[in-house]
Every structure is written in C-alpha cells, then in structure tokens.
C-alpha cells in the first residue's frame with residue numbers, strides 16, 4: 001500500500017514536461033546558425049546570438065503579458081478633449097525598447113554593409129518567436145526607411161526610424177531620439193486593389209505639401225510617429241508621409257475611430273482612421289504612389305515570410321519538447337512511430353522555411369550590388385510570402401495537437417501562435433495577390449525568370465528526382481501562356497523546387513526526404529505522412545538538441 005497523502009493533497013503531479021523556457025533560441029537552432037553564416041552575416045553572429053538568448057527568456061515571458069492585457073483606444077481625455085491615443089501594457093513598450101536597441105528595426109540601415117540585412121532578418125525571426133504583435137511596428141519601421149531615405153528632405157525621419165532607440169513619447173519628431181513608422185493603404189472599398197483608394201490629397205501652397213481627406217480601414221500601430229499612406233493627388237495615386245504631430249507640436253488632423261477586434265495579434269493595435277484635412281508631405285512623384293511604397297512593401301513581405309518561419313519554429317520546438325517528456329501507453333510520445341513521423345515531417349518543413357526565408361534575405365541584402373540577386377529577390381519574395389505563410393497555420397495546428405489538450409490552453413504559447421498564424425498570409429498582399437505577382441514576373445520580368453531558373457539549375461546534379469522535376473518545370477515555363485487559374489499550382493511547384501534546391505546545395509541532412517516528400521510526391525495531404533526510410537532520431541536531435 002502507498003503511504004497516505006498529507007492533508008489537502010489529492011494526488012501527485014507527474015508525467016508533465018519541465019518548463020520550456022528559458023531557452024536560448026539561437027544556440028538551439030542549428031538551421032538558423034548555419035543560414036546566418038552561409039548567407040553572409042557571419043560577422044554579426046555574436047549580435048544575433050545575444051538576441052536569441054534574450055528572446056527565449058525575458059521577451060518570451062513578457063510576451064504573455066503584452067497579449068493578455070490588450071491595447072485600449074483612448075479617444076478623449078477626461079475633460080472631453082480628443083487625444084486619439086492608444087494605451088498598451090508596459091510589456092509592449094519593453095518589447096519594442098529591447099528590439100530597437102538590438103537592431104530588429106534598424107541594423108541593416110545602421111551598419112550598411114554586406115550581410116546586415118541577413119542579420120536583421122535573423123533578429124526579426126528571433127523576435128517574432130518570442131512575440132509576434134510587436135513585429136508589426138518593428139517591420140513597418142524597418143521597411144519604411146527604404147522609402148524615406150530616398151528623399152534627402154526626410155533624412156531625420158530615416159535616421160531616427162533606423163536608430164537603436166525606442167521613444168514612445170507623443171512628441172514631434174524633432175524632440176525624439178527614435179521613431180516608429182506605420183503604413184496606410186487599405187480602404188473600405190479596396191485593399192488588394194489600392195488603385196480604388198478614394199482618400200483625396202489636395203496640394204497646399206508649398207511644394208510637396210498636401211491636405212488629406214479620407215480614411216483607412218486598417219491602420220496598424222496607430223501610435224507610430226508617422227505613416228506612409230496612399231492617396232489620390234491631382235496626378236494620380238501618390239505616396240505621402242503623414243506625421244502624427246506637426247513640427248510645432250500640435251496633433252495632425254486625424255481621428256482614430258476604433259480598434260479592430262482581431263482574431264489574434266492581440267498585443268498590437270490595428271485601427272480605423274479618418275483623415276480630416278491631415279497635413280502630409282509627398283514622397284516620390286505624383287501618380288507613382290504604388291511604385292514608391294513598393295520599396296517598403298517588399299521588405300514587409302520578407303518579414304511576413306520570416307514571421308511564418310518563426311511561428312513554425314516556435315511551435316515545433318514546443319511540440320518536440322513536449323513529446324520528449326510526456327509519456328503515453330508506457331513510453332514517451334516520441335517513441336511512438338506515428339508521433340515520430342509527425343514531428344520529423346514538421347522538422348523538415350520548419351528547416352526548409354527558415355533556410356528559404358534567410359536565402360531571400362540574402363537576395364534583398366545583395367540587391368543593390370548585384371542585379372541577378374535583385375531579380376531573384378523580386379520573384380522569390382512573392383513565392384516565399386505565399387508559400388511559407390500558407391503553410392504556417394496548418395503547421396501550427398499540427399504542433400498544437402502534439403501537446404494534446406495542453407496545446408489548446410493559453411498558458412502554452414500555442415493558442416497565441418495559432419491565432420497569429422493566418423495573419424501573415426492576409427496582410428501585405430494575400431495569397432492570390434502574391435501568385436499574381438509571380439505570374440507577372442514569369443511573363444514580363446525576364447531577369448526574374450532567369451534568376452529563378454539559375455537557382456534551380458544549381459542543384460540538378462544532386463538528386464535525379466529533383467532534376468526530373470526541374471526539367472518538367474522548365475518545359476512548362478518555356479511553353480508560356482500560364483493561365484491565372486493555374487497561378488497557385490505553378491507557384492507551389494516553383495517554391496518547393498527552390499526549397500529543395502537550397503537544401504540539396506547546402507547538403508542538409510533533410511534534403512533527400514524533402515525531395516521525396518515535397519517534390520517527388522511521396523507524401524499525403526496532412527503532416528505526418530512521410531514514407532520509407534527516414535532517420536527520425538537524427539533529424540529531431542539536429543532540429544532541437
């Protein structure tokens with residue numbers, strides 16, 4: 001007979017995993033470490049490593065606070081004056097403070113040398129694993145610099161957006177050490193189709209100055225110091241910088257109407273806004289609004305891809321941690337063959353996603369120096385944004401299921417990841433829009449198409465099944481006339497082949513299984529349908545030591 005339990009005790013708690021955190025997100029992630037080195041950011045490794053330790057400890061912990069206590073709109077102060085302000089949990093500010101200090105929003109601009117964009121991408125990937133909501137203002141701030149720095153008159157904006165300082169004070173930018181920048185494109189009558197924007201921009205006397213009247217239907221991070229927005233000027237759709245405060249200190253004329261009640265992304269505020277004669281400065285030429293803001297959008301799309309890879313990585317790490325420690329039917333979950341198949345499949349998907357996102361980051365990094373990489377970045381960004389973001393929700397759900405009921409409970413990060421996962425596929429151009437971009441590139445961007453084929457060709461000698469797939473793809477592309485209806489199918493084949501090429505070229509131990517399952521068809525529709533002889537133990541040990 002077992003000894004009697006002390007008073008009040010009813011049972012012994014057992015068969016539960018040890019805490020997941022603190023965890024060094026850099027040290028544990030060999031795929032990330034290899035990619036940072038391979039894609040040219042080795043000299044930044046120590047900086048990224050420092051952030052990995054922080055992200056898996058303090059940032060991970062306070063991410064729960066930032067999401068539990070959601071932002072609140074304060075339209076008026078207690079005297080009835082409009083303030084159009086948003087109140088956040090202190091954890092939100094701390095996350096932004098640490099991220100900006102470490103260069104998540106600015107490293108690539110502060111140290112503009114080869115590899116800096118890759119290092120910043122790695123920082124963004126680590127930050128997103130700890131807390132995804134703050135990634136929104138961070139990515140927009142980073143991406144806006146690409147547009148702001150082209151206009152010498154906006155030098156202070158560009159420099160302070162890239163600066164390693166977070167300054168949440170609601171002051172004119174001249175009085176601040178660091179800035180955040182948002183983006184306003186989507187209106188009620190059209191988001192993907194921004195040419196349907198109705199917000200009107202009327203020129204003022206001074207060159208480049210306008211008054212904006214209209215609205216935006218989705219306007220995230222509304223406490224940003226400024227926003228790049230699209231509006232209709234006399235010469236057509238144009239891009240404007242709309243500051244929150246004017247130089248003299250008064251509030252610019254816009255109203256936050258309400259905050260969106262969102263499925264996820266809870267730490268971040270997304271608002272509806274009306275511009276009531278807001279002062280704005282034109283950026284780029286009149287009528288070239290889309291061409292101007294695309295410089296920002298290309299970078300936010302890269303971060304969507306990195307975010308999707310980060311969500312997969314964090315979800316996978318939780319699933320494997322749990323399966324190693326939890327037992328059922330007399331043995332660890334991981335000792336069950338079906339569970340091994342699921343986790344091995346997830347490990348392979350996660351590796352391919354991380355490696356590909358950082359490969360695209362290198363293309364972005366090299367774009368100014370190397371036209372072929374610039375061409376590759378144009379088409380690979382659309383492909384990766386489409387595919388990685390499409391994979392993340394199903395992936396996170398599968399990882400969640402590995403935890404059983406615990407994966408459905410808020411104390412684990414899985415429910416938060418699950419709510420967040422679909423967002424990256426919607427904003428910054430939804431899936432179909434990315435596929436249309438890919439079709440356009442195949443049709444009209446000869447350099448983009450050539451860069452794609454060149455990347456694919458680099459691995460044809462390494463696996464005959466892969467070589468067959470590339471031959472078929474080449475023939476399909478050469479035949480031309482790809483119908484819009486087939487856009488997703490062709491994008492999927494291309495991006496899977498690109499991921500396979502990368503894994504093969506880099507001699508990844510998962511390359512052969514990736515090719516067999518994702519390129520040669522030995523896989524079902526769900527995760528956990530790998531076939532044949534797969535070294536699960538080695539794959540999982542490598543994926544999370």
Ligand SMILES: Cc1cc2nc3c(=O)[nH]c(=O)nc-3n(C[C@H](O)[C@H](O)[C@H](O)COP(=O)(O)OP(=O)(O)OC[C@H]3O[C@@H](n4cnc5c(N)ncnc54)[C@H](O)[C@@H]3O)c2cc1C
Nearest residue numbers: 183184185186190191192218219220270427428429430432
């Ligand atoms: C939480 C959140 C925050 C956001 N924050 C911002 C922000 O800060 N700033 C901002 O500007 N926007 C923001 N957005 C808006 C987002 O970018 C848009 O929702 C998105 O671009 C889609 O636009 P839409 O909602 O108007 O949908 P629509 O354009 O109506 O599209 C609906 C569906 O139709 C598809 N579709 C559209 N055209 C075609 C076509 N030609 N062929 C095939 N399919 C097509 C789309 O892919 C999509 O699946 C945010 C959205 C969310 C959810």
